[in-house]
Amino acid sequence: MEQALGSHAPQVAEFYRRHDGFVLYGDLLSEAAGIVLFPVEQWVEMTDEMRRGFYFLQEEPETDPDHIFTGIAIATVPYSGNYFVMPIDGSTAGQIFYADHDGWYDAAFADDFDGFLVRITQEPVHLLAKELGCYTRYSDGQTDAQWIPEEYFPDVTGIEA
Numbered sequence: 001m002e003q004a005l006g007s008h009a010p011q012v013a014e015f016y017r018r019h020d021g022f023v024l025y026g027d028l029l030s031e032a033a034g035i036v037l038f039p040v041e042q043w044v045e046m047t048d049e050m051r052r053g054f055y056f057l058q059e060e061p062e063t064d065p066d067h068i069f070t071g072i073a074i075a076t077v078p079y080s081g082n083y084f085v086m087p088i089d090g091s092t093a094g095q096i097f098y099a100d101h102d103g104w105y106d107a108a109f110a111d112d113f114d115g116f117l118v119r120i121t122q123e124p125v126h127l128l129a130k131e132l133g134c135y136t137r138y139s140d141g142q143t144d145a146q147w148i149p150e151e152y153f154p155d156v157t158g159i160e161a
Helices: 002-008 010-018 038-054 113-122 124-133
Strands: 022-023 033-036 072-075 082-087 098-100
Touching: 002 010, 002 038, 010 113, 022 113, 038 082, 113 124
Parallel strands: none
Antiparallel strands: 022 033, 033 072, 072 082, 082 098
16 A cells, blocks of 8 residues: 555555445446445556556646546446546645546545545435446346436335335
């Protein structure tokens, strides 16, 4: 962790001591999920994968607003080709950016890792259906139908389909 994030490792260290990654808003009937936070051992591999997907930015580093080539991929929206990136150098180091292959954002997704956790858990439906591009689609496990979330239930224990 310290090797990858340098001086920015302490902001994620406590969380990662307890949870070395997670799958958030996972579908129980398919492989769909809202966000996957990578385990530390996958950071290098996933950062390389992200950079291969955004190869066109290498030729013009000034068009790298989401810090694809100066940051570490810490999370993804599955099946989207989009990543959450933490720059480790420069004026935006330690912030979290959403690197979206469909467009760029002028501002950071979150000012730090704690802000990232708050933002991805605060309003799940708005996050999944609006902010992150509707990539998360849920299934009934029986048909090819897909649903974009409209409502969030924090505890589905005991709820019958």
